[in-house]
Amino acid sequence: MESPLTSTENRIDTLRKCLFLSGLQESVLSDLALKAETLRVASGETIMTRGEEGSAMYFIISGKARVHDGEVIWAYIEEGEVFGEMAVLDSEVRSASVTTESDSLLLSIEREVFYDALSTDPEAFKAVLHAVLKREREIVSEIKTRSTKLLSYQKEMEIGRRIQADFLPGSIPKVESWEIAAWFEAAREVAGDFYDVFKLKSSSHLAIVIGDVCDKGVGAALFMTLFRSLIRATSLYGCMDSTVDKADAAGKAADVLLNSILTTNRYIATTHAGSSMFASVFFGLLDPDNGELIYVNAGHEAPMIFRQSGEVEMLDITGGVIGLFPAANYTVETARLNEGDLIFTYTDGVNEAKNLDNQQFTEERILKVAAPEGNNTETFLKIMFDAVSEFRGKAEQSDDITMLALKYLPPVSAD
Amino acid sequence: MATLNFMVGQEQGNVAVTVLRVEGDIDAATHKTLQDKAAEVIEGGATHILLDLGGVNYMGSAGFRAIHAMTNMLADEESSGLSKSPYLKLLNPTEAVGRVIKTLGFDVYLDIYQDRNEAISSF
Numbered sequence: 376m377e378s379p380l381t382s383t384e385n386r387i388d389t390l391r392k393c394l395f396l397s398g399l400q401e402s403v404l405s406d407l408a409l410k411a412e413t414l415r416v417a418s419g420e421t422i423m424t425r426g427e428e429g430s431a432m433y434f435i436i437s438g439k440a441r442v443h444d445g446e447v448i449w450a451y452i453e454e455g456e457v458f459g460e461m462a463v464l465d466s467e468v469r470s471a472s473v474t475t476e477s478d479s480l481l482l483s484i485e486r487e488v489f490y491d492a493l494s495t496d497p498e499a500f501k502a503v504l505h506a507v508l509k510r511e512r513e514i515v516s517e518i519k520t521r522s523t524k525l526l527s528y529q530k531e532m533e534i535g536r537r538i539q540a541d542f543l544p545g546s547i548p549k550v551e552s553w554e555i556a557a558w559f560e561a562a563r564e565v566a567g568d569f570y571d572v573f574k575l576k577s578s579s580h581l582a583i584v585i586g587d588v589c590d591k592g593v594g595a596a597l598f599m600t601l602f603r604s605l606i607r608a609t610s611l612y613g614c615m616d617s618t619v620d621k622a623d624a625a626g627k628a629a630d631v632l633l634n635s636i637l638t639t640n641r642y643i644a645t646t647h648a649g650s651s652m653f654a655s656v657f658f659g660l661l662d663p664d665n666g667e668l669i670y671v672n673a674g675h676e677a678p679m680i681f682r683q684s685g686e687v688e689m690l691d692i693t694g695g696v697i698g699l700f701p702a703a704n705y706t707v708e709t710a711r712l713n714e715g716d717l718i719f720t721y722t723d724g725v726n727e728a729k730n731l732d733n734q735q736f737t738e739e740r741i742l743k744v745a746a747p748e749g750n751n752t753e754t755f756l757k758i759m760f761d762a763v764s765e766f767r768g769k770a771e772q773s774d775d776i777t778m779l780a781l782k783y784l785p786p787v788s789a790d
Numbered sequence: 791m792a793t794l795n796f797m798v799g800q801e802q803g804n805v806a807v808t809v810l811r812v813e814g815d816i817d818a819a820t821h822k823t824l825q826d827k828a829a830e831v832i833e834g835g836a837t838h839i840l841l842d843l844g845g846v847n848y849m850g851s852a853g854f855r856a857i858h859a860m861t862n863m864l865a866d867e868e869s870s871g872l873s874k875s876p877y878l879k880l881l882n883p884t885e886a887v888g889r890v891i892k893t894l895g896f897d898v899y900l901d902i903y904q905d906r907n908e909a910i911s912s913f
Contacts, residue, residue, distance in 0.1 A: 590818075703873055
């Protein structure tokens, strides 16, 4: 079909509009215009692909295209702009892909045609060189701007990371007859895992929390601060009466536990319903005097109790993840730790750590590696972490790793 | 690029049930496609959805977020006080997906069926 845009005058106009060729004399432009081909390209068509060889450059007469590498978009270009010229000038492969964003009309000029036309006018090379250098200066300036912005984002992330670290306990409380250790290794600069260990104000119970907010990065980090703070605030300043006698302490502690989980769940599920953000949480209240542990496991990896006898007890879920369904119910369960027993809680950064063959570390390996006998809790966690790191090998740590271990110390022998 | 394939069917039980079958991995890259498809069938009039996960070999947390968003889209006053959605149920999850559903306790929030007819008549 004959289009008015394919007339030689219009082709020359298109070429002249392009900064890349704006310094060329009329006779050269006219020569190029005569030898250029007009292409009609439908929206969504990829005209060139990064890494492939190519011998033509294209000028956009009408329409719009994106310059990209896969899903990463570098720029949008439109009428009067050129693409594909780099590979034409240096004969290297395409440095980017270009895909039309709308039905477009293009002029295409082959490498040989371009160099032939330029060779008729010694000034033409100079003009093209100037245009190329001008573009290079623009690119250098753009890189400088982006580097400055990147640096400022990195600083912000670092500040975020430091503030977030404040949402993890600075130190772990000392509790007589108990040895407690924690391990936290973020996969990115800000993380979605959290843990907490604190004493209730109104009883001798020790709160143990470990959680994993879905997703990664800044979004997960923001919600981590919310989940952690709500759980801590509702259990520290919640409903427990300080005059509770010892006999009723466990019952009251169960109320504190349930109230904390229910309130946290309801708050996030209603106030942030549209975000669909959730966390798996294990929340236990330990009576350090007798080893009784009441807990809610809200969709979290089952903590393991390693008995001194060698048996292992798993504390399976007592409800679903928190933050999604306001009317969710949770059950409080009870476990008892005896002297010499160790409880180990962790996030899925441990059991789902992957090696280069895409195999997971798995719960079975945790059970195999666990060495509660004769090791203090810190060493126990270090052995586990080293085993995970060794298993992962050169594969990237793709998720946060958080671990918490508590050991009920056996009585010191009188000898 | 990873994609999801969908098949939409209509069944009549006690109420009209839209069976949405998904095929592919539901992860960070694809969960929005599921959410968009669900929005499309809900806008088209679907009020009860049976999500057939028989063709899903992997579902990450993004997939669970998308399922939660679906329960939100289908929710009304009657369902707001319930701990389980009466409007969205799951069908036939693969072993791998079923394991994650159990770990996260999603079976507490959504009914899961292995049998299609039983699932349809449960609405």
